[in-house]
Each structure stands twice: as structure tokens, then as C-alpha cells.
Amino acid sequence: MQRVGLRITALALLVCFATYADACSLAGGYFHQVTRLKGRVVGKSLGPFQFKWLRRMYSVSGAELELYEYQGKWKEGGKPLARTVANSAGEFEFAALKEGHYSLIIKGKDREDWFNVEITNKVPVTSQITIDISPIAPDCTGGHEIEVQSAKK
Numbered sequence: 001m002q003r004v005g006l007r008i009t010a011l012a013l014l015v016c017f018a019t020y021a022d023a024c025s026l027a028g029g030y031f032h033q034v035t036r037l038k039g040r041v042v043g044k045s046l047g048p049f050q051f052k053w054l055r056r057m058y059s060v061s062g063a064e065l066e067l068y069e070y071q072g073k074w075k076e077g078g079k080p081l082a083r084t085v086a087n088s089a090g091e092f093e094f095a096a097l098k099e100g101h102y103s104l105i106i107k108g109k110d111r112e113d114w115f116n117v118e119i120t121n122k123v124p125v126t127s128q129i130t131i132d133i134s135p136i137a138p139d140c141t142g143g144h145e146i147e148v149q150s151a152k153k
Contacts, residue, residue: 031101031118032129032146037067038093039129041086041106043143046134050142055134059090060108063133067094070101070116080105106133115146124150 044058066080081102086092097119104115113133127149134143 031116033118033120033123034126034129034148035121035123036126039131041090041092041131041133043111043132043134050134050137055132060133061086061088061090064107065092066105068103070103106131108133113144127151
């Protein structure tokens with residue numbers, strides 16, 4: 001009986017001193033390479049039905065997109081270099097941008113996401129991008145995706 005009590009106490013102490021850890025962590029320093037920022041913001045929380053094709057059926061109308069100079073680490077309170085708002089179909093476009101590295105922040109009605117992007121002419125011409133700001137599932141699947149479509153030659 002004493003051994004059971006000791007085991008329960010040890011387990012309780014282990015649980016009390018366990019540290020919190022996210023199931024997923026996003027890789028820093030990765031840049032989505034595009035020639036321009038024009039496209040559509042999509043996404044929705046669909047619980048167990050987080051299928052890519054289904055999430056992308058939901059446009060995020062009125063999403064606010066802000067572009068910041070990449071600083072290596074996100075710093076709250078900086079002034080955006082450019083800002084735009086997605087229309088009712090979730091479509092957006094930033095005016096011509098200089099080549100360089102940027103942080104893109106997207107704020108929807110009930111969700112928010114960020115991406116690092118590089119504007120460069122070293123990749124095929126970008127016709128549009130699809131930004132999925134759906135929540136990420138505990139198994140690291142789901143949203144937080146950018147899909148780049150290149151222009152046909």
C-alpha cells in the first residue's frame with residue numbers, strides 16, 4: 001500500500017514539474033520566394049475536417065495584410081512598409097515591391113498568421129499565391145501554408 005502511495009506521489013510531482021511544449025514549432029528563417037505579392041487569403045477552422053481542398057473553399061474577406069522589413073526576429077510595434085485589405089473574395093495585391101526579405105502579417109476576423117517572404121527575380125514569375133491561415137492541427141498538419149502559382153510561358 002505504501003508503494004502505491006509513493007508511486008502516486010512521484011507521478012504527481014513529475015506532472016507538476018513537467019514543462020509545457022508545443023506540438024509544432026515553425027521553422028524560422030525560411031522564405032517563400034515570389035516575384036510579387038498578389039493572391040488570395042483562405043482558411044477556416046473545421047475541426048476534424050481540416051482537409052486542404054475544403055479549407056481553401058473559405059475566403060477570408062477583409063483580411064488585413066501588412067508587410068514589414070525582415071529583422072531576423074518579429075518585433076511588435078514596428079511600422080509596416082505596405083498595407084492592404086483583402087476584398088470579399090479574399091483577394092489582395094501589393095503594389096510593386098523592391099527585391100528583398102520581408103515579414104508578412106495577416107489578420108483575419110478570428111485568426112492571424114505570419115510568413116517570411118523574399119521578393120526576387122531569381123524564380124519563375126509569380127502569377128498568384130494562396131495563403132492558408134487555417135489553424136495548425138496538433139499533428140503539425142493543416143494551415144499555415146503558402147502555395148505559389150507561377151505564370152505559364
